[in-house]
Amino acid sequence: MTKQAFLAGCLARLGILRLMIRRQHKRLPVLAYHRILDDDSDPATLADPGLFSATASSFDAQMALVSRHFNVITLARLLDPAPLPPRPLVITFDDGYEDNYRIAYPILKKHGLHGVFFVTTGFIDDGQPLWFDQVAILLDQSTLPHTLDVAGRRLLPHALPRQQLVQQVLAHLKSLTAEARQAEIKLLERQTGNPRIAAGTPMTWAQLRHMADNGMEIGSHSRSHSVLANETAGTITAELAESRQQICEQLQRDCVSVAYPVGGTSAVNDQVLHAARECGYGIGCTYLSGINRLPLRDPLALVRVHVELDVTLAQFYAQLALPDLFGYRH
Ligand SMILES: [Zn+2]
The missing domain is CATH 3.20.20.370 (Glycoside hydrolase/deacetylase)
Structure with a gap:
């Protein structure tokens, strides 16, 4: 406690x-x-x-x-x-x-x-899952590459726990317009090879x-x-x-x-x-x-x-x- x-x-x-x-x-x-x-x-x-x-x-x-x-x-x-x-x-x-x-x-x-x-x-x-849910689903570490490019930054996805990784990526994406964010999520999909599976x-x-x-x-x-x-x-x-x-x-x-x-x-x-x-x-x-x-x-x-x-x-x-x-x- x-x-x-x-x-x-x-x-x-x-x-x-x-x-x-x-x-x-x-x-x-x-x-x-x-x-x-x-x-x-x-x-x-x-x-x-x-x-x-x-x-x-x-x-x-x-x-x-x-x-x-x-x-x-x-x-x-x-x-x-x-x-x-x-x-x-x-x-x-x-x-x-x-x-x-x-x-x-x-x-x-x-x-x-x-x-x-x-x-x-x-x-x-x-x-369809909301965009922040899509991101959380994509960031399944068991399938992630060694580096990940998000909004112009290079991240090391295995260097931190998944929940922190999700928070870090979301923080970058929240600074974008909807259009730019969708493009980044598409890029994430390609980099991770994960499909967006419906969550909530x-x-x-x-x-x-x-x-x-x-x-x-x-x-x-x-x-x-x-x-x-x-x-x-x-x-x-x-x-x-x-x-x-x-x-x-x-x-x-x-x-x-x-x-x-x-x-x-x-x-x-x-x-x-x-x-x-x-x-x-x-x-x-x-x-x-x-x-x-x-x-x-x-x-x-x-x-x-x-x-x-x-x-x-x-x-x-x-x-x-x-x-x-x-x-x-x-
Ligand atoms: Zn909300």
């Missing part, structure tokens, strides 16, 4: 975390999840464990804790002028993987909670409709998971407008929220925020870490609390109670 996990456990047992949450006013934590892992899967075997935020049982425990201490709302609720309940909190999921429907949704229902699911509409449509599969429109009919909010995560700040104004608008239109048409309801793909400081800029507003979104989520203050200064640039696969329940609790001490830092 890490020192941080130990400290969080002590503070939880002493009742300090509960007290700190009770004392919080004018705050809006927005939890950020990606995929949820089956309890019988082994995280050590995953090519990119960073995509998983919790196991089914840890997610269940986190939701039990959330329902005890907070009033869970959707992002659309923020556009309603009526006052918010005390201690509001939002639960979000990025990307649109099928485990969100299969594992997370029943757990949310069990606890009577509403989640916000940001979907990459191109992924829902064609079922997406939710279907029917599943999203079912969730929307049962109080879940469906938001946009763009059309192709492009790093929007790398793109031209025309592409940014197309990514945001087309995905929104498709969600509205498919679900027969309004789509008011967006989570910018990747979402850090190099993925979101003023041009992206401006385009989101122009495309009709009222609420936008970055992937910057933190807890929002109420009233919101910029509803299109919310920060979120990152939930990572290896956090203990006490650490999760401490991230919400004492974010300055326990919050994830870039």
Whole structure:
């Protein structure tokens, strides 16, 4: 157990975390999840464990804790002028993987909670793995050559563990436009000789409709998971407008929220925020870490609390109670 996990456990047992949450006013934590892992899967075997935020049982425990201490709302609720309940909190999921429907949704229902699911509409449509998943699949070390050329850099793929190699390659690819990145992925395919085999599969429109009919909010995560700040104004608008239109048409309801793909400081800029507003979104989520203050200064640039696969329940609790001490830092 890490020192941080130990400290969080002590503070939880002493009742300090509960007290700190009770004392919080004018705050809006927005939890950020990606995929949820089956309890019988082994995280050590995953090519990119960073995509998983919790196991089914840890997610269940986190939701039990959330329902005890907070009033869970959707992002659309923020556009309603009526006052918010005390201690509001939002639960979000990025990307649109099928485990969100299969594992997370029943757990949310069990606890009577509403989640916000940001979907990459191109992924829902064609079922092809998202580009970062394709890369993780290609980097199977058992078949890799001694050197690998990625975005103008020469890497030694056997010099580090696969999970680190994947992170390093993804970091290079995130600095590119979608077009340049696709060319690099093609090059990787040729160099590795590995085919892109489907990894995570997406939710279907029917599943999203079912969730929307049962109080879940469906938001946009763009059309192709492009790093929007790398793109031209025309592409940014197309990514945001087309995905929104498709969600509205498919679900027969309004789509008011967006989570910018990747979402850090190099993925979101003023041009992206401006385009989101122009495309009709009222609420936008970055992937910057933190807890929002109420009233919101910029509803299109919310920060979120990152939930990572290896956090203990006490650490999760401490991230919400004492974010300055326990919050994830870039
Ligand atoms: Zn994403």
